[in-house]
Amino acid sequence: MFARLLSAVVVGIDAALVEVQCDVASGLPTFQVVGLPEKEVTESRERIRSAIKNSGYSFPAKRITANLAPADLRKEGVGFDLPSALGILVASGQIPSLTSQYLVLGELSLNGEVRRIHGVLPIALAAKQADLKGMIVPEANATEAALVDGVAVYPVRTLAEAASLLSGELTVPCFKIDRDALMAQVTAPPRVDIVEVKGQEQAKRALEVAAAGGHNLLMIGPPGAGKSLLARCLPGILPPLSFAEALEVTRVYSIAGMLDRDTPLITQRPFRSPHHTISYAGMVGGGRGLPGPGEITLAHHGVLFLDELPEFDRRVVETLRQPLEDRSILLSRAGVSVRYPSNFTLVGAMNPCPCGHLGDHLHPCTCNPHEIRRYRKRLSGPFLDRIDLFVEVPRLTPEELLTRPQGEDSHAIRARVEKTRRIQWERMKDKPGRFSNAELNSKEIAKYCALDQDAKGLLEMAIDRFALSARAYTRVLRVARTIADLSGAPLIRAEHLAEAIQYRSIDEDLA
Incomplete structure (x- = not known):
């Protein structure tokens, strides 16, 4: 039969x-x-x-x-x-x-x-x-x-x-759940509140800009300055996941076998922080048979944090270049090809030199110029071109260490970020699958990133001074558009562009 x-x-x-x-x-x-x-x-x-x-x-x-x-x-x-x-x-x-x-x-x-x-x-x-x-x-x-x-x-x-x-011998009732109750968990308190970070006002501002526009960020500073803590604050100031986004993230974790029975729907933005010894397959995906999702896919709609960035295998870091542009990764193996989403915000952290104390007035640097150059050359120019924001995270002063943490909490910053994202969502409502300034293409940059007269002159000087590549030029404009959105300005003014250029000035030292 x-x-x-x-x-x-x-x-x-x-x-x-x-x-x-x-x-x-x-x-x-x-x-x-x-x-x-x-x-x-x-x-x-x-x-x-x-x-x-x-x-x-x-x-x-x-x-x-x-x-x-x-x-x-x-x-x-x-x-x-x-x-x-x-x-x-x-x-x-x-x-x-x-x-x-x-x-x-x-x-x-x-x-x-x-x-x-x-x-x-x-x-x-x-x-x-x-x-x-x-x-x-x-x-x-x-x-x-x-x-x-x-x-x-x-x-x-x-x-x-x-x-x-x-x-037909047994009747089993159809199983139902309350999706609204599950989505209520989106408003849960952040894992790490940014108010817990002492000092580092410039880095906090850079985090807000990165969250508001979906921009990639690299923090450079000595050990113990708070780079890892700052990175862990980023998911708490990003906009909450929509139900469609939560379903996408949950689908990835379901495939990977990482979905808890008690958490059927992932409502918090993922935060992935792989060790620098991770393999190529672990980062982008792979395995026997059908390739499985890697860290860049597990960070979809969330944050991928790479601490001690220069210590990662160069081949692993270079594989991030295409996913950072395409927001997806195509894995091809013998007889099969699969595409995974990888729309994540990249946050990197690194020391300024091998010993970590270059520019630190309390701990003299023990590295010679050749060692510093070789350490920084571990990150290629094409990879650094895909970073939007570079920010220094200096050692805290004694006064900052001894005082209680001050400033805004994650809830207040998230409110501004959500307001800015709504401006971008309205701007890109006819572009399905794209939601932030970081995803603007060349045509949209020309349309939405209009500069006033002072900003145009400043941009011309910056192109000559920093030898900006075409990719770096577009990224400066995207960041400037986000800063203008944060202030509610329709045109990009000189002060918005100056702040965006400032976030790329450290890139010159790394090149």
Whole structure:
């Protein structure tokens, strides 16, 4: 006899529907899985055999073939256990024929329990697009699947429960969640409040500009000046995630298997801070089989913080150049290519020299000029061209250390940032997928970055003085547009441009 069910496999950030076809025929007792399965899929044969027996059914002593169609699509993961087992039960006549309007997912334990799997959210989105009747998922994945509106979700705990549900012997209520309650967590207090940072007013201003326009930032200063603490304040002053953005971030973490059961929807902007020993694959994505997301994708709609930036492998740093421009990364392997989103704000931190004390009046620098040049040359000119803001973070004075932290808190700065972002959203409402000044293209810069007469003269002098490249020139204008938006000015004035140029003046020392 023959049976078919629908399942799905994750391919990059999306999912593809897979038809699980099971045939039970006379012949020598064998169990084969075909259709380009990976190792974990072929290993499911023993899990399925034990789960069927321990659920009160008999495993047929016949020739069993499970085909995963389309056969030219690589199948990974353990989500095919449950549909394959149900298909065998139907094909062997132990349960009635099933409707093909349900998508079935789940890993099986040896005792028949249905275990949690990865990537349920993109599969639920694919099920909605295919206009399926509903999804049968592990109970532990029900909340994640229910995030998608318009898809009925039926959670099951065991193979026997899934079989009874599909045969009509058991009624399981459709699982629903309160999306508004989940999104209420967006307004949670920031992990680190910027008011906790002592001094560093210039760096705080640079953080506000970076948050307001989505600009990349590099902080340079001696050890212990507060660079890491400042970087951790940035997510707290960025605008809250919209539901669409939260769904995108959650989809990435679902694929990566990093979604907590108690946190079905990620409502806080990600903050990723990989160690400088990270590999190329760890940064941009990779792994065996289908490439998985890397740190630049896990930081999507959030912050990627690279502390001790010159200590990173140069090949790893250089791979960031294209994602910083394109806001996505294309990973190509033998026979497969996947594209992951990587729309993040890059924040780097570095010392001014190998010993870290160049320019520090309390600790004399012990590096010779050759060592300083070699240290700074670890960052290439094309990479530095993609940084919008360069800011010095000097050692705190005794007075600053001894006084209590003062200044505005993250909530007050976020309010200004949100107001500025609304100006940009209105400006770019006809440009889908782009929301900030950092994403303005050349045509839009010419349209929206109008300068007054004094600013034009200042820009001409800056181009000659700092030998700005075409990319650096456009980035100066984008930053100036953000500073003007923060002050509510329609035209970029000389003071806005002067501040933007000031954030690139340190770049000359690094070159």
